[in-house]
Amino acid sequence: MHLRELRLRDLRNIATLDVALERGISIFIGANGAGKTSILEGAYLLSHAESFRASRAEVLIRRGAGGLSVYAEVERRIGPVRLGLARRDSRWEAAVNGAPAANLGALLREFALVCFEPGSHSLISGSSLLRRRFLDWSVFHVEPDYWLQARRYQRALRQRNAWLRQPGADSELEAWDAELALTGTMMAAARERHFANFAEELQGVLAGLLPELGEPRASLHRGWPEAQDLAGALRRAHGRDRQRGHTTLGPHRADWNISFALAPGRDELSRGQEKLCALACVLAQARWYAREQGEWPVVVLDDFASELDIAHQTAVARLLAEGPDQILVSGIEVPESLRAAGPLRVFHVEHGMARCLV
Numbered sequence: 001m002h003l004r005e006l007r008l009r010d011l012r013n014i015a016t017l018d019v020a021l022e023r024g025i026s027i028f029i030g031a032n033g034a035g036k037t038s039i040l041e042g043a044y045l046l047s048h049a050e051s052f053r054a055s056r057a058e059v060l061i062r063r064g065a066g067g068l069s070v071y072a073e074v075e076r077r078i079g080p081v082r083l084g085l086a087r088r089d090s091r092w093e094a095a096v097n098g099a100p101a102a103n104l105g106a107l108l109r110e111f112a113l114v115c116f117e118p119g120s121h122s123l124i125s126g127s128s129l130l131r132r133r134f135l136d137w138s139v140f141h142v143e144p145d146y147w148l149q150a151r152r153y154q155r156a157l158r159q160r161n162a163w164l165r166q167p168g169a170d171s172e173l174e175a176w177d178a179e180l181a182l183t184g185t186m187m188a189a190a191r192e193r194h195f196a197n198f199a200e201e202l203q204g205v206l207a208g209l210l211p212e213l214g215e216p217r218a219s220l221h222r223g224w225p226e227a228q229d230l231a232g233a234l235r236r237a238h239g240r241d242r243q244r245g246h247t248t249l250g251p252h253r254a255d256w257n258i259s260f261a262l263a264p265g266r267d268e269l270s271r272g273q274e275k276l277c278a279l280a281c282v283l284a285q286a287r288w289y290a291r292e293q294g295e296w297p298v299v300v301l302d303d304f305a306s307e308l309d310i311a312h313q314t315a316v317a318r319l320l321a322e323g324p325d326q327i328l329v330s331g332i333e334v335p336e337s338l339r340a341a342g343p344l345r346v347f348h349v350e351h352g353m354a355r356c357l358v
C-alpha cells in the first residue's frame with residue numbers, strides 16, 4: 001500500500017502542509033528543526049493514533065492552535081481509502097471515507113505503517129511495554145477480536161488491582177480472576193501464534209543485516225509460568241498480589257527478546273548494533289505483514305543514516321529493494337546508500353513546509 005496524498009494541519013511547526021506522494025522512496029531533507037520528523041509523525045498517527053516520540057498527544061498540536069488534523073488518501077490492494085484523524089478537546093476523532101469511525105480501531109485497521117526512528121533502539125534496551133506494544137500492533141492487524149479482548153483484559157485488570165488494595169474476601173478477586181483468565185489466555189494464544197511467524201521473518205532479516213553476531217534466537221515469555229494455566233496462577237498469587245497491591249502475572253507482564261550466539265546478553269550489543277537489531281525487528285514486522293496480508297505496509301525511516309555505517313546502510317537498502325511499495329525517509333541530506341534501492345524523490349523541508357526537488 002502507499003500514501004498518495006498527505007495533508008497536515010497544525011502539527012508541531014507545520015501550519016498547513018499538503019504533499020502528493022508516489023510509490024518508491026521519498027526523502028525529506030533539511031536542517032535540524034525544519035519539520036522532517038513531524039511530517040513522518042503525521043503519517044504515523046494514522047496507523048497508531050499516537051506519536052513515536054511524544055507520550056502526550058497535546059504536545060503535537062502547534063503552539064497557539066486549538067487542535068491538529070491529519071488526512072490521507074491511501075492506495076491499497078483492496079481499493080483506495082480516505083482517512084482522517086483530528087485531535088481536539090483532548091480527544092481523537094477519526095473518519096474513514098468521510099464518515100465518522102465507530103472507534104479508533106476502525107481507522108487503524110485500514111492503514112499499516114511501520115517506523116524506524118532514532119528512539120527505536122529502546123525496542124531492544126527499553127521497557128517491556130514497548131515490546132508488548134510492538135507485538136500487539138501486528139496481532140491487532142490479523143486477529144479481528146484481539147482489540148476487544150485486550151480492552152476487556154485491561155478493564156478487568158484495573159478492577160482486580162483496585163480490589164487487591166482493599167481488605168476483604170477473596171470472592172470478588174476470584175470473579176476478576178475468571179475474566180482475566182478468559183481474556184488473558186486468548187490474548188496470549190494470539191501473541192504466540194503471531195510471534196512464531198514474526199521470529200521466522202526476523203531470522204531472515206538478521207541474516208542479511210547482522211550476520212557478525214551469529215545465530216539469533218527470539219523468545220516470547222507470556223507473562224506467567226509455562227506449566228500453569230492462568231486461572232490457577234492468579235489464584236495462587238492472591239497473597240503476593242495483595243502484599244504488592246497489584247497483579248503480578250498475566251499477559252500485561254509478557255515480554256520477548258532476541259539473543260545471539262556471539263552476543264547472548266542484551267548489554268553486549270553496541271549502540272549501533274542495538275539500532276540495527278531494532279531496525280531488523282521493524283523490517284521483519286513489515287515482511288510478516290506482507291506475508292499475512294498480501295501487501296507491504298508503508299515503511300518509515302526517520303533519520304535513517306545517523307549512527308549506521310555505510311556497509312549496514314547498504315545491507316538495509318538491499319533488503320528494502322525487495323519489498324515495500326513506499327518508503328518515507330528523513331535526513332539532513334540524501335543518504336548515498338539508498339540510491340541503490342530504487343529511484344528517489346527528494347523533498348526539501350524548511351519552516352514546516354515541503355518542496356519537491358526531484
Ligand SMILES: Nc1ncnc2c1ncn2[C@@H]1O[C@H](COP(=O)(O)OP(=O)(O)OP(=O)(O)O)[C@@H](O)[C@H]1O
Pocket residue numbers: 011012013014030031032033034035036037038039059060061062063303330332349
Ligand atoms: N507543539 C509545537 N508547536 C510549534 N512548534 C513545535 C511544536 N513541537 C515542536 N515544534 C518545533 O517543530 C520543529 C520541527 O521539529 P522536527 O523534529 O520535525 O524537526 P526535524 O526536521 O526532524 O529536525 P532534526 O533534523 O533535528 O531531526 C522544531 O523546530 C520544533 O522546535
Ligand SMILES: [Mg+2]
Pocket residue numbers: 036037038302303330
Ligand atoms: Mg528529525
